[in-house]
Amino acid sequence: MSTSRDAAGEAMGRLVPAVLDALAVLEHAARHLDPDTLQALTAAIGTRGSQLGPALEAARALHWPEGLAPVRDCLVGAAEAAQRGLMELSSAMDAPDPLRAAFRAVRSYAPACEALYPLAAFLTPVGRFFLTEHARDDTALIASLAARPGQDGTGTMAIGGPPGTRGGASLYVPEYHEPSRPWPLIVALHGGSGDGRAFLWNWLREARSRGCILLAPTATGRTWSLQDPAQDGANITRLVAQVAKGWSVDPSRMLLTGMSDGGTFSYLHGLGAEAAYSHVAPVAAAFHPIMVSITDPARLRGLPVFILHGERDWMFPPETAERAADVLAAAGAAVRHEEIPDLAHAYPREANAAILDWFLGA
Template sequence: MSEAVIDDVIAVLPPLMQSLETLGFIARHFHPPSFDRVMEAAGEPDADLSSARPRLSNWPAEFADVQHALETASDAALSAFSGLRAVRAGSGDITLAFRALRQLPRAEEALYPLAARFPPVSSFFLNADLNDDTALLQRLAVPTTEITGIIHDHNEPGSRGGFSLYVPEYYTPDRAWPLVMALHGGSGNGRGFLWRWLRDARSLGAILVAPTALGATWALMGEDADTANLSRILDSVRGRWNIDPTKLLLTGMSDGGTFSYVTGLEGASPFTHLAPVAATFHPLMAQMADADRLRGLPIYIVHGALDWMFPVETARLARDALAAAGADVTYREVDNLSHCYPREMNAPMLRWLGGG
């Protein structure tokens, strides 16, 4: 790689990664009444990125893949900040802020292929306490194969019913691996939701599956075609990778968390652990669930005390009803969490799944 291109990469990568980290901070702390305060705390890391962005031009053709990845990730990050600031300035309602934050997983998806070539990018996609883990970074530096890395199966943007998958680059079939199936929220998709879990799966060694609902959201009313589709997806993954049958976690955010109750409490569910996040719950779910299925079933409930969509009392009701029905309930109420995804809870969930 030429010195000029290296200089350009060095100029762009730090502000790009800082911008993405800051967007993650905004997404985690997003709470409509506190929007101005969160944006103030976020600052303007995109200013440096905007200044460096023109350097991503007139590169030699042999570096077109790196150039395209950096351009796509940078433009998505800059678009996200632009959309957020427009909302803050009064141009549009708060739903446009959610739309702006959808640029974050698009930027992460564009940047991730560079992890194999640039150690700082690889470190960026690890949990903070493992950023400097040399042994892990070396294990992750091996080239991906057809059965490792990120794989999309009929899960292009706008499609329904497919799934995205992450298999750690250091996967070997000589041992059984834990599996996390993570369900997106309403109006979301698995391709985007994959990135809420990727760092943890990559850091701690789990196979991650992020399906997309067949409809606009999961089958919470009417005919349930999603349960059969999740079963199909799980069977497909288990047929190709060595999955530990005792460590099958079904989790999800909002509608996805609610559907993890709906399908996960069925007697025939293959999942060994459930972890609904920011989900709604009705006592009938516990009353109608298979009694044998509920008895001793590990359930990890995560909910924010500031949740404006499903008030925290919903989660407390779920905790009490499921525990009374015999489930083994772990309950985590997060004081500063609104109706957002708390990525900091992923690692505790994985340790719980592993029995650690």
């Protein structure tokens, strides 16, 4: 038994860093996808991830002790997803539509994270990966996370059906959640053709590090009901109410944010007269002044709105965000507008810290 446990420990020692390195590559690629730089990006990947294949094969070939079978399953599942993403990304330029192939490749990041996350409470490198860089040195936070691993009603879960169900949502509640005090809520909306199951991982690291409940709904259709905002709006409101009923949510600190179509729907849903969100933060979103003309002026007065956009956005030009900032400010909203010089039409995860500083008043 000791020999097999030693072999399993050695396999874990090889596989964990290889998986985390592959995830870092996929995360970097997702942030920097751009039609003009795609060829250079895929070429720069080179041999990154070269340790993953051998480590994965060794883990598959090993006879793991029965007690470590769940660990094996998590690691192998994460490694397989990450390896698939790297292989698809490295061959994206050979596809008929290289950019679409690259976007498809980086989607493997989410299932890899989903498979790996159950080990965050037990393997230090994994736990650190799912924290912001600053939080990795927060001994009190790390102690809180270690004190109650797997506490009922915390961690990642699905509501409204299995993960990815249309009209459902993925939810993260910090493992150190205490119902005795209200917690900030982040509602994060995916882009077109995405789902909340995947988009959750764009925000989990920050929510886990800074003590926020995170809700990532999935649109009822292929994308958000932009032509009929009431359809998805009513469903999101229902999901938020379900979370507030089950956990302690601070009604004065509720952030609605989203990427691309999700950012556009953040305008449509978040600016509505009945919306309960204290802050709205659209990212890489489309905007039309009619969104303001049909909004209750009282809702806009003083409403904090943080507009983020990339200067290299090829889908929605940066002028879209400039116009949104001007129109909303003229209507009385408290607008903050930032353009990121090297960002194309991608999610800038590094900006989450600034969004949360603004939202939480840090």
